[in-house]
Amino acid sequence: MVVLVIAVIALLLAFLVWFVGAPLRKPARLEQGGDDERRALEAARAAKYAEIRDTELDYRTGKLSDEDFRALNRQLRAEAVEILRLIDELR
Amino acid sequence: MAVVGRAALILALLTALFGIGASLYGARRGRREWVDAGRRSVYALLAILSVAFAILELAFINNDFAYNTVANNSSITTPLFYRAAAMWGSQEGSLLLWVWLLSLWSSLAVFVTRNRMREIVPYAVSVLLGFGAFFSSLLVFFATPFALTSPAPVNGAGLDPLLRNPSMMIHPPMLYSGYTFFTIPFAFAVGALITRRVDAEWIQVTRRFALASWLFLGLGILLGARWAYYEIGWGGYWGWDAVENAALMPWLISTAFLHSVMIQEKRGMLKIWNASLVLGASTLAIVGTFLVRSGVLNSIHAFGASTLGVPFVILISAMVAGSIYLVVSRRQVLRSEHRLDSLFSREAAFMLNNVLLVGLTFVIFWGTFFPLISGAITGTESEVGAPWFDRYTVPLALMLVLLSGIGPVIPWRRATLANARRNFTLPLLAALAMLVASFTLIPISSSPATVALFCCAVFVFAAVGQEFWRGWRVRRATSSDTPPGALLSMVRRNRRRYGGYIVHVGVAVLFVGVAASATFQRSHYVELKPGQSDVVAGYTMKVVRPTAAIVTDPTSTGALLTLGAIVRVSRSGHYVTTLHPTAEFFPDPSGAEGPVGSLIGGDSVSELSLDSSFRRDISAAIDAPSVQGALQGEINRANFLVNSDKAGPKARVDLSYLLLAAIAHGYLTHTPAAQFKLTSSPLVMWLWVGALIVFAGGLTAIWPTGGATARVRARYFARVAQDLGRA
16 A cells, blocks of 8 residues: 555655646756737737727717717727737737 | 555645756746746646545545544544545645645646746746745644644544535535636736736636636535535634635625726726736735635634634735735836726626625625624624625615626717617516505515615616627527527627626526515514424414434435424415425534534434525524434433443444434434524525526626637638728
8 A cells, every 4th residue: 555655645746846847857948938928019000990890889889970080080090000010010 | 455545745845846956047048948838837736736636535535534534524434425525624625635636736727828928928837836835844844734643543533513415515616616717817917917818818818717717606606505505604604704704805806807907908998906906815815725724803604713824924924925016016017098987887897796796805804803893893793794894885785786787888089878768668667667566565664675676676677688688689680590599699799798697687587585584574583393383474383293214314415313204384374385404413522522412413404405496495493403402311311321331342332323223212202302493585596596597697707609600700801901991
């Protein structure tokens, strides 16, 4: 029984070392930071599109006047354009 | 296997510590392989804790009383269903469940973000593993579930009868899932603040995790209230108990965050506030865990005095100090990009909602910790009761319900007078109609707070109904969808918006149930014998006959004796329903009550019998100690008879059961008077319906966006790209 217990614990330890240490047995790699920047901008773009859609729905359901909607829509689209420009710069 | 379990916990602690080091080293040096090793440590933690969890669970299922935890919280007579859940009835077992769920949800978070936020994730992983290391170390050094007793006792003490309810299988795991899920937004907030990347992607990820923790914790709170309604409270679903309050506080703060994060998303405002809310909600979740486990406050839900208080105080202090340092040191990154345009805008409504939610949390915090505060100042611990909580929470809740109707109909940035007229007329007229009805058609005018709540709720229904109607009309005008199809596609394309609206309706419905039942509940405590009756809120409740069952208890809780009564309910001479309240008696393993008395001398529980409908709940409960007290003379005589018998041990046991049967039979023929609680509560069902609507709305909001939305996004992408070409 004692041998079995020791064997099970050794097996658990071996699994941990093998599984957790697997990446360390591969060649060293440096983290790429640019990917985060691009993903953050893509998330900002998705959020901006959602905001444009929300504003359109607000307008159509009577929450915004014509004048307010035109001003807001113009501003949001300009912000979206700016985000697209930043995404292009990263490519 | 206990040695393997203990070794698994030590390996879990070492894995977590290694993962923290690997993640931080990888993040500081930009070494991807170390970051990956840290991430894998989270999965490994889950695997190794699953081994420990399975070993302890098997010990409970197999009645292995060599384990102290099993001996103290289970017994041979505990049914298999409750043996499987008994693990989290103990301090050690529930801690193991806590850390196992933490590793499970951490693994999910790490998997979901495996290709995202590469700078933030290593720090988030190290924070998650930090929590894992903390709770693993509690299990290794302070409350090990694998401590053994030699020789092993033949039988255990049994699971606390109050915990023998089907909710035991689902309520604690759900509540702990909520608590543990809160560590994920916390970890990602810490990572984002360390790396100064509080950007749109962080919001996107954190919002979803915060919503998931909000859902889990809310469901856990709801299941707890439901359980209390049947078992502990005899028809009371909320008692302002310290542990109940501890779960409610992080839920309220995360509700505030889910609103204010929208302002950050749309306007780039409130970044400091949002970071503070995320960090605060998670810290309060740990405070809740501390309250259950430290024994510092009295609660029916707490595990009693323990040595875990000091480690928890250190953890909470570190979380508070670290959070303050990070927010203050990153204040430049967190500065607002815009200012509030108008006080009559959705941003302003959300800000007020945040102030109210945080105020509500502060009131609950003060009331919960008042015994400690008063003890520190005066030397005497004083508690504040339900009336104190009601005095402050009712007006705040009223304003919150009203705001949940204002929010959906008010636009972002600025509302004009014409807009206000168009959007507020119908909800205000509906609320006015409710006000008139409450003084004429519905008899609720005696309670101004209830009238106000009903009017606010109707305002919400009308406001949200109007939003759905207008959105549906727009969808119908811009698509070829059928009427139901247009409604579905409208919700599918705007899950967050309409999911949120559904949540608001659910909150209003829930508060209607709370207000009506709290104000107009009628309860009588009466002593009744068969043939006698009492009238509660117009319902005549007559005890028809007694009932008794030995061993084969009707609710399968493992009780040896179940005594009860059949109660016939009628109104104006017409039959309404039949109730069957029971009192269950469990064995006393110490044997101190004598051979017969010990068969039923342990804990006793009153099982509520309830007839529920959308209009009202009628319930009856029988007071177990009053029944036991009435039988004490019979039990003493039976003990004397068995003790005088010269037969062998087996024959004495058989005689004890025989005499218990005779006592049960005597109860049926010469039934003593028992104390009953008879209750009529209007509209309680709407509380549960409201909660279900809230969670349906939450699920709608959290559900991943499908292909249709992706197509819509692509269309907008093309449109904005056109603009880019022209710019």
